[in-house]
Amino acid sequence: DAGITQSPRHKVTETGTPVTLRCHQTENHRYMYWYRQDPGHGLRLIHYSYGVKDTDKGEVSDGYSVSRSKTEDFLLTLESATSSQTSVYFCAIAQSYEQYFGPGTRLTVT
Amino acid sequence: AQKVTQAQTEISVVEKEDVTLDCVYETRDTTYYLFWYKQPPSGELVFLIRRNSFDEQNEISGRYSWNFQKSTSSFNFTITASQVVDSAVYFCALSADTGRRALTFGSGTRLQVQP
Numbered sequence: 001d002a003g004i005t006q007s008p009r010h011k012v013t014e015t016g017t018p019v020t021l022r023c024h025q026t027e028n029h030r031y032m033y034w035y036r037q038d039p040g041h042g043l044r045l046i047h048y049s050y051g052v053k054d055t056d057k058g059e060v061s062d063g064y065s066v067s068r069s070k071t072e073d074f075l076l077t078l079e080s081a082t083s084s085q086t087s088v089y090f091c092a093i094a095q096s097y098e099q100y101f102g103p104g105t106r107l108t109v110t
Numbered sequence: 111a112q113k114v115t116q117a118q119t120e121i122s123v124v125e126k127e128d129v130t131l132d133c134v135y136e137t138r139d140t141t142y143y144l145f146w147y148k149q150p151p152s153g154e155l156v157f158l159i160r161r162n163s164f165d166e167q168n169e170i171s172g173r174y175s176w177n178f179q180k181s182t183s184s185f186n187f188t189i190t191a192s193q194v195v196d197s198a199v200y201f202c203a204l205s206a207d208t209g210r211r212a213l214t215f216g217s218g219t220r221l222q223v224q225p
Contacts, residue, residue, distance in 0.1 A: 031211055033212060035213075035215075040217055041217060042114075042116075042201055042203075042215030042216050042217045042218050043155075043201070043203075043213070043215045044215070045212045045213070045214075048210055048212055050210075056210070058212065088153070090155065092213075094211045097143045097160065097205055097208075097211055098145070098157060098160050099145075099157070099205075099211075099213055100157060101147075101154070101155040103153070103154055104153055104154070104155075
């Protein structure tokens with residue numbers, strides 16, 4: 001158990017509203033990641049962080065922003081949610097070169 | 111660019127059958143890591159194994175075994191004597207960017223084990 005929690009676990013929101021997902025870890029890992037999972041695509045990297053205030057884009061970063069003001073928290077924000085952002089979002093930490101995942105957040109944008 | 115291909119979208123077997131899940135990868139890096147994850151119906155992602163590119167030794171863990179062949183860029187996963195609890199989606203993944211340490215995933219193989 002890598003001590004990763006995600007909140008909320010489920011969310012339904014309307015198109016155009018801002019949404020923030022939170023990832024919290026308890027073991028002081030430096031690297032944290034946000035992925036989205038969609039049918040037929042596996043998981044794809046949205047953003048990642050390599051330290052407090054150090055973040056960078058992944059392959060599917062359009063429409064998303066992140067922040068990391070504390071080691072333990074990594075926030076993913078959808079500035080203006082769209083239906084194409086309906087997905088399951090997973091947070092992960094890297095322990096050496098292995099990644100361990102949080103339980104996921106199912107987001108539905110109507 | 112890196113790519114992971116899991117050509118088998120769905121596999122259905124009867125309990126106690128052996129089943130092999132295929133994974134083919136592409137990378138230009140000489141140092142990389144390969145992974146398998148299991149996603150049961152409950153939805154969480156469970157780490158199964160990591161393999162380093164410089165270690166081609168096959169690995170066995172109980173009913174699970176992994177065959178890594180650099181010559182064919184493959185990292186296949188075999189479940190021996192499958193059980194209903196093995197029913198899940200299995201993902202193969204690659205990490206070749208030692209800076210980001212991010213994973214590139216295949217699209218997954220859904221395994222259904224029938225009693």
